[in-house]
Amino acid sequence: MQRSGLRCPGCGSSNIVNDDLYCHVQLVCVDCGTVVSEGSLADDPVGGSDVSYSRSTAVTKVPCQNLKKGLSRVKEMCRVIRVRRNIEDLALSYFQQAYEHENFIRVNLTKKEVLAGCCVLVSCRQMNWPITIGTISCLLNADPALVGGVYKDLLKILKLEALTVGIIEVLEAHCQEYKINSDQVPEELAEDCTVLTKRAKALVELAADSWIVTGRKPLPMLMAATYLAWQSLKPNKHRLKLSLDKFCRLAKVQKSQSALTRITELKEVLCKLGREIPWVRETVTPDSVIRLVGDILENRFALLRRALRNHEDSLQAENVVNSPNKETASSKPQELTENPPAEDRGHQGQESESNWGKRVLFAPPCVINRKRRRTEQPELIVTGDEEISDSEIDSYIRSPQEVRDLVQAEKMLVSSDKV
Known part of the structure; x- marks a missing residue:
């Protein structure tokens, strides 16, 4: 059959016909024998373009269920x-990009859930929102080491950069904001910025060793350390009676509301260590400990070890006093003492759920200030077939019209029963 509208590229003839060679159709010029096209199996004979499978099927790719659950988990956190x-x-x-990557598409569900938390973590750090790996691990009930590993993989795969500046690195710049040089304030209140930074750095390191910094915003901690450092360098009557509010006005900085809490926590730690100094005979209080800050920071590692050791000794002595039947229990056979009764195991389980932060010398703030665990209420099973008493019906009625309708309905039921 001759094809109209086509011309041979060799001779220009329009005498083009279909030449069936077995199952392979070709367009051939009758005048010169040139093969114009290799047929429909190789290409479109009229010069059309290739169409991809996704464009030809008109089917939209639907996100998988795990991706939907992951996005929902990100929103929840x-x-x-x-x-x-x-x-x-x-x-x-970030989660949608990472989920479709080859490094995360075939991992188990636990890692995919951790990936959702890591996407929240990196987003918060990029936007300067205070959040830690420990917080994400708590929300996911996951191992912090696993969260840290997935977080590093996420940064590497997506080529992201997150804020990782430490609190010590910004301390020097923070101390320079305080206008307390000798040419700005009276001599008894003036302090050199270099000396102030060194003392404040030591206080921040002590706060980190005693868990005060954990999970906290950096600015209140820096202000508390700077204020206590300034007081302890020259603990005269002028500095000791100056409150944080007046100090901030003097130094021309804006006061942080949480700094007072950080000051109280730092003083508590300083008092615990100040009581371990051998040459101190008087009682160490939050008001008098400022004069001992220099000695405490100079010997803080030895004082920390001594305080922890004495605290453990006092706990052991307390346990001995509270267990009068110790000898009786130790004389029992091995197999009886290794497996306590069911009621004893239940009591041990209750103790393990208590706030252990109250029993140790230093603990993270989230442990010390932990809220009481919420007790789950039993689920009510309602089928709709339960009987309703007359008193319950009366409690549902709200208007006089409903009362009249109920009385009329009761009369109709009585009359129908008589018939």
Whole structure:
């Protein structure tokens, strides 16, 4: 059959016909024999373009269920820690990119859930929102080491950069904001910035050793350390009676509301260590400990070890006093003491759920200030077939019209029964 509208590229003839060679159709010029096209198996004979499979089927790719669950988990964590909307959107974008990557597409569900938390973590750090790996691990109930490993892989795969500046690194710049040089304030209140930074750095390191820094915003901690450092360098009557509010006005800096709490916590730690100084005979209080800050920081490692050792000794002595039947229990056979009764095991389980931060000398703030665990209420099973008493019906009625309707309905039921 001759094909109209086509011309031979060799001779220009329009005498083009279909030449069936077995199952392979070809377009051939009758005049010169040139093969114009290799047929429909190789290409479109009229010069059409290739169409991809995704474009030809008109089928939209639907996200898998695990991806939907992961995105929902990201939203839940963002709502729990109450971040801004732009942080939530950034975390969702990171999770979708990472989930479809070959390094995360075939991992187990635990790692995919941890990946959701890591996307929230990196988004918060990029937006300067204070969050830690420990917080994410607590939200996911996951191993912090696993969270840290997935977090590093996420940064490497997506080529992201997150804020990792330590609190010590910004301390020097923070101390320079305080206008307390000799040419700015009276001599008895003036302090050199270099000396102030060195003392404040030692106080921050002590706070880190005693868990005060854990999970806290850096600014209140820096202000508390700077204020106590300034007081302890020259603990005269002028500095000791100056409150934090007056000190901030003197130094022309804006006061942080949480700094007072950090000051109280730092003083508690200093008092615990100050009581371990051998040459100190008087009672160490939060008001008098400022004069001992220099000695405490100079010997802080030895004082920390001594305080921890004495605290453990006092706990052991307390346990001995509270267990009068110790000899009786030790004389029992080995197999009886290794497996306590069921009621004893239940009591041990209750003790393990108590706030252990009250029993140790230093503990993270989240442990010391832990809220009481919420008791789950039993689920009510309602089928709709339960009987309703007359008193319950009366309690449901709210208007006089409903009362009249009920009385009329009862009369109709009585009359129908008589018939």
